[in-house]
Amino acid sequence: MFDLFLAELKRNWTIVWRYPLQAASGLILTLILFMTLLAGIRYVAGPAAQYGDRMDTMIVGYVLWNTLVFAMGEIASGLEGEGRIGTLEQLFLSPMTGTRIFLTRALAGQTVVLTFNVVILGILLLVTGTRLHFPAALFLPLATAVCACYGIGLTLGALALVYKRVAPIIQMTQFALIALIMVPFESWQPTSANPAFLLPLVPSAALLRDLMARGEALDPFVFAMAVGNAVLFLGIGALLFRVAERAAKRQGLLATY
Amino acid sequence: MRVLDVADLHKSYRTGGKTVDAVRGVSFSIEEGEVFAFLGPNGAGKTTTIKMIAGLIEPARGHVSVVGMNPSRDREATRHIGAVLEGSRNIYWRLTCLENLIYFGALRGVPRKVARARGMELLERFGLADRRDSEVRTLSRGMQQKVAIAVSVLHEPRLVLLDEPTLGLDVRASEDVKRLVRELAAEGRGILLTTHQLTVAEEIADQVAVIRDGQLVVQGGMSSVLAGFSRSAYRVQFQGDLEPRQRQALARMEVEVDGDTLRYFGSASGLYEVLQALHPLELVSVARDQASLTEVFLQLTHEKAGV
Numbered sequence: 061m062f063d064l065f066l067a068e069l070k071r072n073w074t075i076v077w078r079y080p081l082q083a084a085s086g087l088i089l090t091l092i093l094f095m096t097l098l099a100g101i102r103y104v105a106g107p108a109a110q111y112g113d114r115m116d117t118m119i120v121g122y123v124l125w126n127t128l129v130f131a132m133g134e135i136a137s138g139l140e141g142e143g144r145i146g147t148l149e150q151l152f153l154s155p156m157t158g159t160r161i162f163l164t165r166a167l168a169g170q171t172v173v174l175t176f177n178v179v180i181l182g183i184l185l186l187v188t189g190t191r192l193h194f195p196a197a198l199f200l201p202l203a204t205a206v207c208a209c210y211g212i213g214l215t216l217g218a219l220a221l222v223y224k225r226v227a228p229i230i231q232m233t234q235f236a237l238i239a240l241i242m243v244p245f246e247s248w249q250p251t252s253a254n255p256a257f258l259l260p261l262v263p264s265a266a267l268l269r270d271l272m273a274r275g276e277a278l279d280p281f282v283f284a285m286a287v288g289n290a291v292l293f294l295g296i297g298a299l300l301f302r303v304a305e306r307a308a309k310r311q312g313l314l315a316t317y
Numbered sequence: 318m319r320v321l322d323v324a325d326l327h328k329s330y331r332t333g334g335k336t337v338d339a340v341r342g343v344s345f346s347i348e349e350g351e352v353f354a355f356l357g358p359n360g361a362g363k364t365t366t367i368k369m370i371a372g373l374i375e376p377a378r379g380h381v382s383v384v385g386m387n388p389s390r391d392r393e394a395t396r397h398i399g400a401v402l403e404g405s406r407n408i409y410w411r412l413t414c415l416e417n418l419i420y421f422g423a424l425r426g427v428p429r430k431v432a433r434a435r436g437m438e439l440l441e442r443f444g445l446a447d448r449r450d451s452e453v454r455t456l457s458r459g460m461q462q463k464v465a466i467a468v469s470v471l472h473e474p475r476l477v478l479l480d481e482p483t484l485g486l487d488v489r490a491s492e493d494v495k496r497l498v499r500e501l502a503a504e505g506r507g508i509l510l511t512t513h514q515l516t517v518a519e520e521i522a523d524q525v526a527v528i529r530d531g532q533l534v535v536q537g538g539m540s541s542v543l544a545g546f547s548r549s550a551y552r553v554q555f556q557g558d559l560e561p562r563q564r565q566a567l568a569r570m571e572v573e574v575d576g577d578t579l580r581y582f583g584s585a586s587g588l589y590e591v592l593q594a595l596h597p598l599e600l601v602s603v604a605r606d607q608a609s610l611t612e613v614f615l616q617l618t619h620e621k622a623g624v
Binding site: 063064066067068070071074075078079145146147149150151152153154155156157161306309310311312314315 | 328330339365368371372373374375389392393395396398399400402404405406407408409410411412416419420421422423424425426428429452468
């Protein structure tokens with residue numbers, strides 16, 4: 061598994077640099093976005109900016125939003141891309157499951173994107189002498205949010221395996237993602253009896269609001285719910301992907317795009 | 318030892334409200350070290366069969382066994398399968414030859430160091446050592462195909478599926494691929510090969526099967542299939558001109574004369590009378606007249622059209 065992750069990391073990194081114009085424009089865009097955020101312009105942070113007005117939270121919110129959008133769409137769009145260039149079937153000629161392969165691919169791609177973000181942000185912070193302050197506990201709900209999002213990503217990937225072109229569905233799901241992040245479901249009902257906590261990402265989003273906007277400590281009970289939520293949706297995604305892989309093989313659809 | 322067993326494979330698709338039987342009761346096997354030519358016109362069911370063998374399409378009925386494992390049920394079977402599929406790139410054109418080998422090695426569970434060492438070896442052997450750091454997109458079609466074959470065998474599979482490996486290649490590249498297929502078979506791998514270049518199949522295959530409308534219409538050892546389709550005829554080449562008395566003698570036998578060659582359609586014992594009639598002309602060659610694979614293929618595929 062780790063060998064495959066390293067191989068995917070290398071492949072991702074190499075391909076990024078094999079398209080120099082795209083890589084350069086991506087870097088410049090990221091640079092501009094972070095400069096804008098550091099200058100205090102809030103709206104560029106995306107829907108996750110609602111975690112607070114402070115520059116620290118806006119930057120974390122921006123990185124979070126990017127990470128979630130990537131986690132959600134990367135598997136399906138990766139499958140579409142592989143189908144178009146004619147390498148998809150070779151990926152399934154492996155002793156590893158499709159779920160493992162495409163999840164590892166997405167994680168490797170995510171690592172490359174995050175590395176770019178962190179390096180650019182780090183340089184900007186150094187140059188401007190700015191320091192970011194956020195609680196270390198923030199990484200816990202961040203991780204559960206990303207895991208739950210990969211569950212949605214696997215579900216979209218499952219649709220892509222059978223129905224092929226799912227770009228409009230990915231865009232529609234982004235709207236749902238905005239709602240899941242922005243709506244303060246936790247204020248509707250007490251946590252223990254709140255059915256909204258069964259929706260993907262909701263407990264993680266509530267924790268992020270607690271930590272970033274309200275300045276509260278991490279609630280272990282809500283965190284346990286966030287872990288359960290992440291495991292549940294990741295599991296559902298993995299199951300659906302497996303079912304879809306089987307269906308695609310039964311219908312002879314793997315190669316067609 | 319048998320590396321592939323295919324028994325009674327069936328596959329149907331629903332298309333445009335109709336059920337199309339793509340493969341109907343296909344059975345064959347491949348021993349290690351054997352090249353098996355799997356031939357048929359476009360749409361006959363070759364690629365569907367190959368993909369069922371690779372576990373990329375699930376059969377509706379029947380059984381595939383690769384080194385005792387079913388690729389549709391047991392992913393471990395893919396460790397023993399290498400494939401170059403027709404109509405696909407198979408490899409990443411934006412990566413170099415070596416990067417492709419290492420990447421696909423990892424995908425098939427080969428540790429990075431081992432993949433790198435084997436990759437270098439394969440590139441050397443495939444005559445691509447000096448292009449190892451070239452992006453695949455910059456290579457000729459023949460070189461790209463060789464890289465795809467190298468990638469397909471990096472994990473040392475027992476069975477190699479080559480769907481149209483010589484398609485679109487020039488003579489030189491085609492010769493290279495033929496040589497590589499022979500070498501891979503000589504290492505003990507079973508090779509399943511599809512091609513429309515029937516001379517290629519005739520040259521390198523030990524076994525042959527022709528599929529038409531999803532069903533095998535002939536299969537067996539290459540020489541026995543060719544012999545089975547050959548007319549009982551001999552071709553005799555001689556030097557010099559036939560005298561009128563020789564022409565008269567030959568006219569009484571089942572012989573066609575064309576310049577310095579004659580074809581005899583009678584029994585083997587009658588051949589000696591033909592040779593006697595040619596005396597004292599110098600004989601250049603006497604050979605059994607054998608059908609070519611192209612003739613066999615055309616005969617079988619014309620039967621379909623009722624020609």
